[in-house]
Amino acid sequence: MPVVSVSREGEIAVVTVDNPPVNALSQAVRRALFDATTELDADDGVKAVVLACAGRTFSAGTDLSEFGKTPMEPHLPDLVNRIEASVKPWIAAIHGTALGGGFEIALGCRFRVTVPDAAIGLPEVTLGIVPGASGTVRTPRLVGAEAAVELVTGGKPVKAAKALSMGLVDAVVQGDLLQSVLAFASDAVARPLPVPLSQRTVAAPASTFWEDKKGAIAKRAKGETAPLAALECVRMAVELSFDEALAFERKTFLDLRASEQAAALRAVFFAERAARRPAGLKGVEPLPLRKAGVVGGGTMGAGITVALRDAGIPVVLIERDAEAVARGLANVRTIFEGGVKRAKLTKSQAEAKLAGVTASTDCGLLADADMVIEAVFEELGVKRTVFNQLGRLCRPDSIIATNTSYLDLRLIAEGVPDPSRFIGLHFFSPANIMRLLEIVPIPETAPRTLATGFALARALDKIPVQAGICEGFIGNRILKRYRAAAEALVYDGVPIAEIDAAMRDYGFAMGPFEAQDLGGLDIAYLQREGARANGRDVPETLGDILVRAGRKGQKTGGGWYDYAGDRKPQPSAVVAELLAGKIARMTAHSAIAGHLVGEMAAEGDAILAEGVAGQPSDIDLVEIHGYGFPRWRGGPMFARAHSHRQQDV
Ligand code: NAD
Numbered sequence: 001m002p003v004v005s006v007s008r009e010g011e012i013a014v015v016t017v018d019n020p021p022v023n024a025l026s027q028a029v030r031r032a033l034f035d036a037t038t039e040l041d042a043d044d045g046v047k048a049v050v051l052a053c054a055g056r057t058f059s060a061g062t063d064l065s066e067f068g069k070t071p072m073e074p075h076l077p078d079l080v081n082r083i084e085a086s087v088k089p090w091i092a093a094i095h096g097t098a099l100g101g102g103f104e105i106a107l108g109c110r111f112r113v114t115v116p117d118a119a120i121g122l123p124e125v126t127l128g129i130v131p132g133a134s135g136t137v138r139t140p141r142l143v144g145a146e147a148a149v150e151l152v153t154g155g156k157p158v159k160a161a162k163a164l165s166m167g168l169v170d171a172v173v174q175g176d177l178l179q180s181v182l183a184f185a186s187d188a189v190a191r192p193l194p195v196p197l198s199q200r201t202v203a204a205p206a207s208t209f210w211e212d213k214k215g216a217i218a219k220r221a222k223g224e225t226a227p228l229a230a231l232e233c234v235r236m237a238v239e240l241s242f243d244e245a246l247a248f249e250r251k252t253f254l255d256l257r258a259s260e261q262a263a264a265l266r267a268v269f270f271a272e273r274a275a276r277r278p279a280g281l282k283g284v285e286p287l288p289l290r291k292a293g294v295v296g297g298g299t300m301g302a303g304i305t306v307a308l309r310d311a312g313i314p315v316v317l318i319e320r321d322a323e324a325v326a327r328g329l330a331n332v333r334t335i336f337e338g339g340v341k342r343a344k345l346t347k348s349q350a351e352a353k354l355a356g357v358t359a360s361t362d363c364g365l366l367a368d369a370d371m372v373i374e375a376v377f378e379e380l381g382v383k384r385t386v387f388n389q390l391g392r393l394c395r396p397d398s399i400i401a402t403n404t405s406y407l408d409l410r411l412i413a414e415g416v417p418d419p420s421r422f423i424g425l426h427f428f429s430p431a432n433i434m435r436l437l438e439i440v441p442i443p444e445t446a447p448r449t450l451a452t453g454f455a456l457a458r459a460l461d462k463i464p465v466q467a468g469i470c471e472g473f474i475g476n477r478i479l480k481r482y483r484a485a486a487e488a489l490v491y492d493g494v495p496i497a498e499i500d501a502a503m504r505d506y507g508f509a510m511g512p513f514e515a516q517d518l519g520g521l522d523i524a525y526l527q528r529e530g531a532r533a534n535g536r537d538v539p540e541t542l543g544d545i546l547v548r549a550g551r552k553g554q555k556t557g558g559g560w561y562d563y564a565g566d567r568k569p570q571p572s573a574v575v576a577e578l579l580a581g582k583i584a585r586m587t588a589h590s591a592i593a594g595h596l597v598g599e600m601a602a603e604g605d606a607i608l609a610e611g612v613a614g615q616p617s618d619i620d621l622v623e624i625h626g627y628g629f630p631r632w633r634g635g636p637m638f639a640r641a642h643s644h645r646q647q648d649v
Pocket of ligand 1: 295296297298299300301318319320324328374375376377378379382386403404405406426427428429
């Protein structure tokens with residue numbers, strides 16, 4: 001099958017790209033499209049050209065497998081220019097997504113027509129680069145500087161309706177796309193054609209626009225370079241001629257493509273893709289998930305219920321007694337109402353989602369669930385009783401999962417009839433938002449159970465990472481080491497605020513101490529106390545001293561910092577006093593972040609050596625998706641491996 005074919009519908013030519021799975025713009029596709037422009041320009045019988053794509057989507061853009069290789073002609077910017085320069089107007093017929101290079105090809109066309117569920121965008125910044133084939137130059141010429149800045153610096157695709165209102169597309173059509181676009185084409189050629197984008201100019205925005213945007217984007221980007229570079233490209237597109245702006249964009253694109261940040265973001269992108277479908281589970285059919293059960297409607301149970309409902313899966317939510325049932329349902333409702341407040345959901349959508357939750361004390365309702373996830377108190381006895389019941393009541397082929405954070409899964413599963421269906425599914429709080437899902441099999445877990453865990457992650461749009469059994473799995477184990485290392489710096493005399501600031505500079509939203517104040521110091525404290533009560537030798541931490549003094553974090557008005565009625569952390573004289581005898585000396589510490597990230601990576605080494613994680617990139621995914629590690633640093637393992645190139649690690 002040729003990757004590009006040309007057919008005729010009367011006086012309209014239809015050029016179809018057929019390069020599965022996502023019609024990436026490989027060299028063969030670019031060459032064939034280039035040739036098509038020449039062929040059709042020479043054909044007097046053709047009045048207009050429709051550019052369509054076969055399969056599930058319009059072109060999703062650059063062929064990522066060509067990344068890092070010597071670029072081969074024709075280059076994408078030349079192809080986009082060539083399409084625009086065609087004697088016959090080209091019309092892009094967009095279904096699925098037109099992203100990056102895919103959308104840039106559409107920008108070379110004189111018109112863009114989409115179906116209602118199509119999405120278009122320039123997501124290059126998420127890979128640490130900017131569009132490299134006129135996306136930053138033609139987009140402002142199409143929709144103005146403000147809208148272009150939003151699209152290019154944010155990287156978020158927009159749905160067809162919004163694209164139409166922004167002016168990114170000319171029409172959104174119902175029904176058969178090709179037939180509608182053929183009709184659109186016949187109509188369009190009967191009227192004067194719009195001026196090609198390369199020949200248009202852009203109105204300059206308000207005088208403060210660029211500085212304001214720069215400030216806002218720098219704040220959001222936290223050290224990531226591509227969004228600011230993308231802003232600069234749009235600014236040049238407004239201030240320079242088309243050709244000059246194109247040259248500026250190309251140079252920026254090539255510089256960024258060779259940068260360490262782009263390498264990190266590419267590595268994370270490929271790691272995520274691989275994580276969704278582990279090679280070891282090829283050919284293993286997961287169990288279809290038509291109905292799920294959740295036991296426990298607290299923080300995690302409610303969030304998991306919402307995540308399942310967001311994926312369209314009906315949920316039975318089980319609680320201990322009538323009062324707890326009402327509370328659990330209220331927890332779920334509160335999350336949906338939050339979605340309505342933030343305009344993520346309409347009221348009726350929220351109601352429909354809530355209507356798909358059956359809350360009860362009756363475990364018998366779980367009898368026909370395909371999967372049941374337990375999220376009750378973190379106590380072995382309580383969990384064992386629950387699984388004992390589930391083992392008896394649930395369909396023999398259903399999957400039963402625990403959301404435990406620290407308990408030994410083998411002990412929870414003890415006594416469960418047929419433990420091949422038992423698995424750990426460790427969600428992160430808030431479970432409907434955080435993308436990480438640690439999947440933890442026990443030795444008896446069947447491949448199908450494991451495959452269903454991964455299928456659940458895909459259905460919930462989460463990033464699954466398989467972890468082995470140990471206290472805290474991958475993420476919480478590294479968190480423990482990270483916090484201990486941060487405390488060790490405090491012992492050495494590095495001010496708490498300086499450590500937090502160093503990690504914010506590194507790209508985290510919060511440093512380790514601020515984050516503890518937000519989440520509460522008591523959870524980890526109680527866990528340490530529990531271990532001590534069981535006779536384990538857990539050395540006293542600085543956190544223990546604070547909790548014993550009543551400083552559990554923001555909720556008690558103070559933890560590592562004081563809070564004067566707001567969320568702004570202020571260095572605390574009380575803490576200084578409490579820790580006074582503990583701190584050895586004041587030492588300057590110039591590489592705090594590098595040290596702490598090194599500690600995380602060292603724990604990662606131990607985790608790998610024990611087989612708790614399968615590969616370094618899994619550890620990176622856990623840190624990025626569960627613990628706020630800056631994505632553009634690639635994760636602790638990537639950052640350490642590339643530390644000779646990252647100046648400040
Ligand atoms: P929570 O205290 O908010 O909720 C626990 C719920 O379980 C309560 O509503 C309680 O009524 C209910 N429950 C207790 N026994 C029950 C029983 N026999 N049958 C039915 N319901 C019962 O706790 P949480 O924070 O949601 O944590 C739940 C589990 O998830 C724990 O194992 C915890 O370690 C784990 N976890 C928590 C987090 C987190 O950040 N909170 C993150 C990941 C995992």
